[in-house]
Amino acid sequence: MRITRPFAALAAMATAGAVLAGCSSDAGNQAEDAADDGAAAVATDASFEAGTTMADLNEAGAITIGTKYDQPGFGLLNPTTKAPEGFDVEMGKLIAGKLGIPEDKITWTETVSANRESFIQNGQVDLVIATYTINDKRKEVVDFAGPYYEAGQDIMVAKGNPLGIEGPDDLAGKNVCSVEGSTPAENIRTNYPEATLTLFDVYSKCADALTNGQVDAVTTDNVILTGLVAGNKEGFELVGNPFTEEPYGIGLAKGDQPFRDFVNDTLEESFDDGSWADAWDATAGAISGQEAPEPPTIDRY
Amino acid sequence: MVQFFIDNFPLLRDAFLKTLELSVLAGLLALVLGTLLAAFRVSPILPLRGLATFYVETFRNTPLTVVFFFIIFGLPQIDFAVGFFTGAVLAVGLYTAAFVCEAVRSGINAVPPGQAEAARALGLTFGQSLREVVLPQAFRTVIPPLGNVLIAMVKNTSIAAGFAVTELTASLQRLSNANGGEILLVLLAVVAGYMLITLPAAYVVSRVERRVAILR
Amino acid sequence: MSAPVLFDLPGPKARARIRIATVIGSLLVLAVIAFVLVRLGRNGQLDPQRWSVLFDPNSGVPQALWEALLRTLRVAAVGMVFATLLGLLLAVGRLSDHRPVRIAVTAVIEFFRAIPLLVVIFALYFVLPGLGIRLSAYAALTGGLVLYNMAVLAEIFRAGILSVDRGQSEAAYGIGLRKSQVMRLVLLPQAVRRMLPVLVAQLVVLLKDSSLGFIIGYFELLRQARSLVEFFTPRFGNQYTFQLYVAAGLIYIIVNVLLSQLAKYIEHRSRRSPKAAATHAVVLPDTPSVTGQTSI
Numbered sequence: 001m002r003i004t005r006p007f008a009a010l011a012a013m014a015t016a017g018a019v020l021a022g023c024s025s026d027a028g029n030q031a032e033d034a035a036d037d038g039a040a041a042v043a044t045d046a047s048f049e050a051g052t053t054m055a056d057l058n059e060a061g062a063i064t065i066g067t068k069y070d071q072p073g074f075g076l077l078n079p080t081t082k083a084p085e086g087f088d089v090e091m092g093k094l095i096a097g098k099l100g101i102p103e104d105k106i107t108w109t110e111t112v113s114a115n116r117e118s119f120i121q122n123g124q125v126d127l128v129i130a131t132y133t134i135n136d137k138r139k140e141v142v143d144f145a146g147p148y149y150e151a152g153q154d155i156m157v158a159k160g161n162p163l164g165i166e167g168p169d170d171l172a173g174k175n176v177c178s179v180e181g182s183t184p185a186e187n188i189r190t191n192y193p194e195a196t197l198t199l200f201d202v203y204s205k206c207a208d209a210l211t212n213g214q215v216d217a218v219t220t221d222n223v224i225l226t227g228l229v230a231g232n233k234e235g236f237e238l239v240g241n242p243f244t245e246e247p248y249g250i251g252l253a254k255g256d257q258p259f260r261d262f263v264n265d266t267l268e269e270s271f272d273d274g275s276w277a278d279a280w281d282a283t284a285g286a287i288s289g290q291e292a293p294e295p296p297t298i299d300r301y
Numbered sequence: 302m303v304q305f306f307i308d309n310f311p312l313l314r315d316a317f318l319k320t321l322e323l324s325v326l327a328g329l330l331a332l333v334l335g336t337l338l339a340a341f342r343v344s345p346i347l348p349l350r351g352l353a354t355f356y357v358e359t360f361r362n363t364p365l366t367v368v369f370f371f372i373i374f375g376l377p378q379i380d381f382a383v384g385f386f387t388g389a390v391l392a393v394g395l396y397t398a399a400f401v402c403e404a405v406r407s408g409i410n411a412v413p414p415g416q417a418e419a420a421r422a423l424g425l426t427f428g429q430s431l432r433e434v435v436l437p438q439a440f441r442t443v444i445p446p447l448g449n450v451l452i453a454m455v456k457n458t459s460i461a462a463g464f465a466v467t468e469l470t471a472s473l474q475r476l477s478n479a480n481g482g483e484i485l486l487v488l489l490a491v492v493a494g495y496m497l498i499t500l501p502a503a504y505v506v507s508r509v510e511r512r513v514a515i516l517r
Numbered sequence: 518m519s520a521p522v523l524f525d526l527p528g529p530k531a532r533a534r535i536r537i538a539t540v541i542g543s544l545l546v547l548a549v550i551a552f553v554l555v556r557l558g559r560n561g562q563l564d565p566q567r568w569s570v571l572f573d574p575n576s577g578v579p580q581a582l583w584e585a586l587l588r589t590l591r592v593a594a595v596g597m598v599f600a601t602l603l604g605l606l607l608a609v610g611r612l613s614d615h616r617p618v619r620i621a622v623t624a625v626i627e628f629f630r631a632i633p634l635l636v637v638i639f640a641l642y643f644v645l646p647g648l649g650i651r652l653s654a655y656a657a658l659t660g661g662l663v664l665y666n667m668a669v670l671a672e673i674f675r676a677g678i679l680s681v682d683r684g685q686s687e688a689a690y691g692i693g694l695r696k697s698q699v700m701r702l703v704l705l706p707q708a709v710r711r712m713l714p715v716l717v718a719q720l721v722v723l724l725k726d727s728s729l730g731f732i733i734g735y736f737e738l739l740r741q742a743r744s745l746v747e748f749f750t751p752r753f754g755n756q757y758t759f760q761l762y763v764a765a766g767l768i769y770i771i772v773n774v775l776l777s778q779l780a781k782y783i784e785h786r787s788r789r790s791p792k793a794a795a796t797h798a799v800v801l802p803d804t805p806s807v808t809g810q811t812s813i
Contacts, residue, residue: 072751077744080577083573104485110654114477118646146676180462181474199471201463202748203730205374208755209465212377214385232754287751290628345527345535348542362773363720364728366739367766379556382685426743452630459633464729477643488644492632499631 055283066111072227073284074229090279128251144249152242154222171195177206316472324419330394335401408443448506585741596662604670629668677708717780
């Protein structure tokens with residue numbers, strides 16, 4: 001008797017499941033409609049000077065790239081294909097293509113904010129393309145190609161902006177949500193100490209807290225917020241007043257100048273031939289509904 | 302290195318106090334609720350027994366992270382939003398209560414049946430025999446396991462880091478991000494913070510354990 | 518159920534009282550459930566469309582959760598095997614006659630019992646690479662689970678070994694077995710048999726703890742649920758958030774309840790087995806302490 005009870009519960013749940021499986025979900029329908037987009041061009045005839053990183057990667061025919069798995073529009077894991085999708089991922093495919101490496105030979109690794117530098121330093125990844133802001137402190141340990149995108153810290157509030165938050169100065173006395181250990185959170189803590197910080201480990205929790213009215217605002221890079229607003233247009237809105245500059249770069253091993261030049265050249269080429277804008281339209285642009293912005297200027301420091 | 306500790310002492314101290322505060326409040330909640338549940342589990346009223354059993358089985362088999370999620374983001378779905386710290390106390394307290402209940406119940410079962418029989422023969426009611434005779438004896442034997450449950454609870458408060466409570470583990474995440482090079486120091490400081498609570502507690506438990514063992 | 522010791526078999530009056538209390542209690546429980554359902558319904562959480570995503574193969578959700586469950590089980594199984602082996606080793610070490618061994622082993626056990634598992638996993642994944650040791654998320658999570666649980670299991674084994682009737686080891690020494698032989702051939706087999714239910718209970722704990730893999734991005738069940746939530750967020754907002762976490766929670770509960778039933782079943786069988794006779798009548802010196810330690 002004791003042993004059978006859980007099985008009875010299981011059976012009941014299976015029945016409920018069978019009934020529910022009869023209905024279809026919006027998410028399921030959407031997945032069916034999704035068509036796959038064009039693959040990045042692969043340079044089959046690429047050749048590089050022997051001894052360079054490019055030659056090694058071309059020879060191996062494979063590359064490992066670190067990206068985020070939880071940033072809508074930039075790097076987000078698709079549960080069906082088990083591969084990340086987004087603007088960062090498209091950038092990775094462009095570079096791999098120029099190295100003569102097809103998409104299916106790219107190994108994607110999840111990098112989180114806390115381990116991007118160490119992954120590069122330890123050689124666990126060849127490149128990090130992970131909403132990775134170029135700054136001087138990070139330049140001490142890794143090198144950056146790019147920037148390939150200019151983001152800025154912004155604020156997301158409940159629809160209609162009931163508290164009238166127009167910029168970071170209005171956050172005084174308000175409850176602001178961000179992610180523990182992130183640069184935007186650090187910025188609020190040092191420069192706007194009057195704001196009360198609520199810190200989770202991921203932004204999706206911040207969005208839930210804002211929906212529930214547990215916090216007054218969410219702050220981080222505008223591109224991340226755009227993804228959150230896109231999912232709940234009736235609930236959220238973006239203040240649209242970026243107050244920092246976050247140039248996103250591509251992290252690679254410190255001192256590998258030829259590889260950095262190569263990535264920079266590839267980026268510039270994609271700016272000019274429109275593949276950069278196409279990548280934007282297919283990913284971040286598709287979510288936010290925004291046109292591709294002007295490409296940033298590569299910083300060959 | 303010294304500079305690092307001077308710079309970050311306020312954060313680490315506050316985080317430590319937060320862990321302590323969370324532990325004490327959640328511990329009190331767990332002790333009270335857990336004892337009540339244990340009484341339910343041995344009571345003559347079937348729905349109470351069923352309710353307590355259901356409670357214990359549910360909470361014992363659910364990861365604390367999931368419990369946290371339901372308290373912080375599930376309760377608003379039934380229009381009962383709680384503050385983040387209150388939510389953390391509730392999550393850790395409710396979760397630990399299930400384990401306290403099991404510890405107390407095993408203690409009740411360990412009290413020789415003759416004790417309860419004698420209490421009953423004297424004409425005490427269920428509540429009286431539990432309160433006056435069985436529980437006082439049960440508590441003595443359950444102090445060691447109860448102590449272990451509470452020590453485990455202190456460690457479990459670390460999960461609150463993911464739910465907007467700046468306790469020790471959250472400070473570990475914050476400082477390790479800001480001080481890549483000193484990550485080992487950060488880790489040592491946080492580990493020391495936990496040990497400052499768990500080791501003395503473990504010592505007290507083992508002392509009590511020894512004394513109770515002699516008494517028996 | 519055996520005759521209750523804590524209360525008399527109720528007479529007619531008491532029976533009536535109990536019946537009333539039963540009715541009131543049941544009504545209260547039902548009222549709470551109804552209240553929760555009504556509030557959930559009012560917030561649109563009971564919409565069948567929102568729940569059907571869990572069973573709709575087109576959404577990729579059932580497959581993703583199933584694979585995540587397998588990953589969770591794999592971490593738990595591998596972790597359990599190594600934690601058990603190392604735990605046995607540590608338990609024997611703590612009972613060693615050599616003082617340095619005893620001290621060293623005790624220090625290891627107490628260290629890992631004193632710090633949160635979350636911190637151990639964090640250290641393995643984020644701090645060790647700085648010292649030149651690289652671990653994958655899988656290895657770091659499994660390693661953390663092993664280090665933490667081996668310490669807990671060592672204490673359980675120690676209590677188990679001590680619970681074996683002293684006559685057993687005396688007899689074993691009496692027929693001329695060496696120290697290691699006594700441990701290996703006489704004490705451990707009986708202790709492990711006695712500890713089997715507790716071991717399975719610890720497996721439940723370990724399985725639950727595997728959910729801490731979220732901190733290092735290992736895609737176990739809970740992290741997978743979160744990832745699905747994040748994947749749906751840009752297109753559907755938080756429509757499926759509650760449902761996905763409920764699903765993850767329920768899967769944990771079902772798997773763990775099944776494991777607990779297995780533990781009860783093993784306990785039941787081993788009690789009947791004549792081979793367990795040597796430990797059968799022995800009262801563990803600190804039984805409550807053993808169960809207490811394992812429970813969280």
